Amino acid sequence: MKKCLPAIIIALALLTGCNGNTRGNNADAVRQTTVKQINGLISADSNNSKKADGQSNVKEYTKPEMEGEISISAMSEQEFMTIAANRFMAMYPRVKVNINAYRGLAKDAGERPSNEYNTENYRNFLNTKIMTGKAEDIIFTAHLPAKKYVDMGVFEDLSNFLSNSKEINADNYFMNVLEASRDEEGKLYMLPLVCSFQVISFDSRLVSENKSKLDGGLKTINFEDASVFAQQLLSGTGKKNAYLTQGDAAYYLNYILKDKRKQFVDIEQKRTNIDTDKYVEILNQVKNLADKSFFAAKNSIDFYNMEYYFAFRVQQDIQAAFNSLDSSTGDCNALPLSDADGNVYANPNYSIGINSASKNKEMAWEFVKFLLSDEIQSSPSFYGLCVNKKGFEASIVRNLKLFGGDRGNVSKEEYKNLLENWVMQVNAYDNFDPVIYDFFAEENGKFFEGKQSAKETAQILQAKVNKYLNE
Amino acid sequence: MAKSDRIPVIMLSVSILGFSFFYLFPFAFSFIYGLVDNPISMRFVGIKNFVDLLHNQYFLLGLKNTAVFMLISIPLNIVLSLTIALIINKLTLYGNIFSLIFLIPLVIPSATTAFFWQNIFSPFGIINKFLHVFGIKGADWLQSEYGMFAMVVIFLWKNIGYNMALYISGLSSIPGQYYECASVEGADGFWKFSQVTIVYLIPTSFLVLIMTFVNSFKVFKEIFILTGEYPHDSLYVLQHYMNNMFMSLNYSKLVSAVYILTVVIIFFVAGMFRIENKASSRLQY
Numbered sequence: 083m084k085k086c087l088p089a090i091i092i093a094l095a096l097l098t099g100c101n102g103n104t105r106g107n108n109a110d111a112v113r114q115t116t117v118k119q120i121n122g123l124i125s126a127d128s129n130n131s132k133k134a135d136g137q138s139n140v141k142e143y144t145k146p147e148m149e150g151e152i153s154i155s156a157m158s159e160q161e162f163m164t165i166a167a168n169r170f171m172a173m174y175p176r177v178k179v180n181i182n183a184y185r186g187l188a189k190d191a192g193e194r195p196s197n198e199y200n201t202e203n204y205r206n207f208l209n210t211k212i213m214t215g216k217a218e219d220i221i222f223t224a225h226l227p228a229k230k231y232v233d234m235g236v237f238e239d240l241s242n243f244l245s246n247s248k249e250i251n252a253d254n255y256f257m258n259v260l261e262a263s264r265d266e267e268g269k270l271y272m273l274p275l276v277c278s279f280q281v282i283s284f285d286s287r288l289v290s291e292n293k294s295k296l297d298g299g300l301k302t303i304n305f306e307d308a309s310v311f312a313q314q315l316l317s318g319t320g321k322k323n324a325y326l327t328q329g330d331a332a333y334y335l336n337y338i339l340k341d342k343r344k345q346f347v348d349i350e351q352k353r354t355n356i357d358t359d360k361y362v363e364i365l366n367q368v369k370n371l372a373d374k375s376f377f378a379a380k381n382s383i384d385f386y387n388m389e390y391y392f393a394f395r396v397q398q399d400i401q402a403a404f405n406s407l408d409s410s411t412g413d414c415n416a417l418p419l420s421d422a423d424g425n426v427y428a429n430p431n432y433s434i435g436i437n438s439a440s441k442n443k444e445m446a447w448e449f450v451k452f453l454l455s456d457e458i459q460s461s462p463s464f465y466g467l468c469v470n471k472k473g474f475e476a477s478i479v480r481n482l483k484l485f486g487g488d489r490g491n492v493s494k495e496e497y498k499n500l501l502e503n504w505v506m507q508v509n510a511y512d513n514f515d516p517v518i519y520d521f522f523a524e525e526n527g528k529f530f531e532g533k534q535s536a537k538e539t540a541q542i543l544q545a546k547v548n549k550y551l552n553e
Numbered sequence: 554m555a556k557s558d559r560i561p562v563i564m565l566s567v568s569i570l571g572f573s574f575f576y577l578f579p580f581a582f583s584f585i586y587g588l589v590d591n592p593i594s595m596r597f598v599g600i601k602n603f604v605d606l607l608h609n610q611y612f613l614l615g616l617k618n619t620a621v622f623m624l625i626s627i628p629l630n631i632v633l634s635l636t637i638a639l640i641i642n643k644l645t646l647y648g649n650i651f652s653l654i655f656l657i658p659l660v661i662p663s664a665t666t667a668f669f670w671q672n673i674f675s676p677f678g679i680i681n682k683f684l685h686v687f688g689i690k691g692a693d694w695l696q697s698e699y700g701m702f703a704m705v706v707i708f709l710w711k712n713i714g715y716n717m718a719l720y721i722s723g724l725s726s727i728p729g730q731y732y733e734c735a736s737v738e739g740a741d742g743f744w745k746f747s748q749v750t751i752v753y754l755i756p757t758s759f760l761v762l763i764m765t766f767v768n769s770f771k772v773f774k775e776i777f778i779l780t781g782e783y784p785h786d787s788l789y790v791l792q793h794y795m796n797n798m799f800m801s802l803n804y805s806k807l808v809s810a811v812y813i814l815t816v817v818i819i820f821f822v823a824g825m826f827r828i829e830n831k832a833s834s835r836l837q838y
Contacts, residue, residue, distance in 0.1 A: 209800065209802055212593070213802060227801075230801055230802070231802075234591050234803070235593040236593060438593060533675075533676055533677075533693075534676070534696070538693070538696070546783040549611055549783050549789070550783060550797075552610070553611045553612075553794060553797050553801070
């Protein structure tokens, strides 16, 4: 034993350096915002006894005694969260809502995170809290590898909560969006608060001079089909400064891969199929387009002095709908972007889940319902289209005004109808792992910089993604 | 307890308490994680995690690479640092300056050296430019099967100075009379080296071996900074696996890996102590 003791001590000393996180968790970086606490008592609604379920075992759901504390985790605090927390606490004075935002209050939606507050550090920070049982009751899923979290049992299945909340129905909500993340077993771990998706539109000036037209019966379009049509538009124009898209080759490739990602990465089965001729061919095709000047050279765009034509572009729903209806913007044939199988994905950036280890699941659900309520969803602090239909209506009015609809170019009815039609196309939830996206962006970027060949890129990606999924 | 033993025991108990509280107890308690499916649901699965781990291709890859890296780098480090120590020990001029030069890598932070190594091993780096002069096609050293070579070079650069200092200290503690006596007996340089220097350096060599073994785990830091969480297969070591398990919340696999590694390290270090004890017992000063 005497001889073994030094060996044990050395082994432990070695391992203390092995099992730790190599990057700081920045515990101090969290800005905990205790919104406010108002004392008083509101009686619980004891009549509301519906069936609810924490895990798979069904149990009666009773609206909880509205007293205690709930916490919310998010990468950055949004205005609507603060408003909702304040109003919720005003409604239930014995409830305290804490918003723990990693980056503090998001002052500007376009604000880029500093290195210290990047998404990777946020994930590390949240992971530590989850593993020590100190994670918040409600977790905003933006920037998180949601699938891995679901597999680890981090999120509570919300199916029963949802089915027991009769006010959340197709009359009041876009259920196709709300339930877009439901898995094959019928479990629902994340709820989007906003209907956000991408839309492709074409340059009306190039379309008008082109003989071939896009099929008028299309309800959605995938990126590759859009690209084929856009290339036809370019080949049929004599205009100078006409390019495929405003982004560069890497941007274009990113969308092409989104189209076909299931062919290359099967997250469910933990299989990768990247090191193939197909992937190499795609890389070379995009490189070929770049070499043939289908994309504007880096830093060459000069909007002040030159006129440019971009055959097609990808925009967010609300902007794209307005542009496609306002003839002065030069956009036409706008359609929701689908993948190669025709699925239109709801953006996960405004989704929430309830921590399965939360001791206040019922109260957390009450807050989630409040976030989905007419009152909060109609709030001007929501950017985008709300899943609540009254909130949706309010966001139509708000966005129309924002984009200059009060000039009379676009009527509220046509704007609303178009967006409603598009929202109804949403049938899937984009829970593709952001870590894998980062791998693709990094390695494809090196390919375009000439640091590695297409074959090497495919091999490196295959190895990386495979390790990530199967470690 | 004898009075003379009290002070050492009191002094040691503070250290033992700290070690137990911060390392031993958490390590022992973490074993529970190895027996459950994950730390959230905490469903008991017996030794399934350990069995799965021994069939996990990436754990085995990390284990293999760690072992190969140690088998190459530890002997190389010991031989090179001893050679340099012997040369510096013979120098009558500038010996201290050379010692200092070899110790410089120890004080340079890993993050700072990453840029330097990137410039050496990148596809457009110094090695490839040098090879290009002779018409030899280079490689992306950190993304190829030559990755292990890069890892060994980085390790040697960082650690030779430390071991060299230990050997210089060991060499200076060998009594000069032994060499004089050997010379009187007509021994040549090789005999003196093999029968005096090497023999009396056994305790130092053991210390060097243990320290090199410990430091060989630390090369992960530089490799991680250079290549991230998912490097080329040739650079993937056990710490990558464990770090990635931590990042992906898989504490069960992490703990299983740690315990398997602990068993391996305990056997290795215990074996080393045994050999050293036997070898040292024959030494007479």
